[in-house]
Amino acid sequence: MSLDVNTIFQIAGIGIIVAMIQTVLKQMGKDDWAQWVTLIGFIVILYMAATLIDDLFEKIRQVFLYM
Amino acid sequence: MDILQIVGLGLAVTFLALILKEKNQVFALIVSLVAGVFILLMMVDQIRLVMDMLNNMAQNAHLNNVYVATILKIIGIAYISEFGAQIAKDAGQNSIAGKIELAGKLIILVMAIPILTAIVDTVMHLMPQMGGG
Numbered sequence: 001m002s003l004d005v006n007t008i009f010q011i012a013g014i015g016i017i018v019a020m021i022q023t024v025l026k027q028m029g030k031d032d033w034a035q036w037v038t039l040i041g042f043i044v045i046l047y048m049a050a051t052l053i054d055d056l057f058e059k060i061r062q063v064f065l066y067m
Numbered sequence: 068m069d070i071l072q073i074v075g076l077g078l079a080v081t082f083l084a085l086i087l088k089e090k091n092q093v094f095a096l097i098v099s100l101v102a103g104v105f106i107l108l109m110m111v112d113q114i115r116l117v118m119d120m121l122n123n124m125a126q127n128a129h130l131n132n133v134y135v136a137t138i139l140k141i142i143g144i145a146y147i148s149e150f151g152a153q154i155a156k157d158a159g160q161n162s163i164a165g166k167i168e169l170a171g172k173l174i175i176l177v178m179a180i181p182i183l184t185a186i187v188d189t190v191m192h193l194m195p196q197m198g199g200g
Binding site for chain 1: 076080083084086087090091093094095097098100101102104105107108111114115118139140142143144146147
């Protein structure tokens with residue numbers, strides 16, 4: 001449970017940090033690097049979310065479909 | 068005290084998503100999606116209790132197992148398609164949400180075909196008896 005909730009705050013933290021890095025990189029004039037940072041942060045977060053959704057679907061399948 | 072945890076989590080995530088939204092919209096969306104997944108994961112255990120109760124009642128009443136399984140599947144499909152449609156609506160993709168709901172409705176209709184057939188069969192069996200009796 002506590003581990004679960006940590007994941008949400010991890011995702012939010014990654015989002016805020018990526019946004020900060022993006023701002024700094026843009027002000028340094030490296031727009032392409034900022035794009036890459038955003039993309040990689042997004043992929044990491046998407047992977048975490050996909051793992052969780054897989055967990056949820058597996059549980060729902062247990063409850064509803066395979067009685 | 069599950070409800071306090073869930074409401075607290077929901078409020079925290081709401082404000083986090085509000086902060087994230089002005090920096091990066093996608094991250095805010097994923098945070099709210101994960102929060103929704105967590106709340107559902109917490110609720111799955113309660114749903115399992117209700118489903119067990121329904122199952123027991125159906126077995127005590129000697130109902131046909133196929134119909135009960137179909138009804139449980141239909142409830143599950145309704146929950147999942149509602150969840151997906153709301154996520155899509157959150158992201159502003161109303162048309163995708165509509166398509167998800169449409170698919171859910173259609174699949175529920177297809178799953179209900181055996182039940183409908185059984186009803187029609189029953190009525191057809193009753194008809195000659197009533198006519199001849």
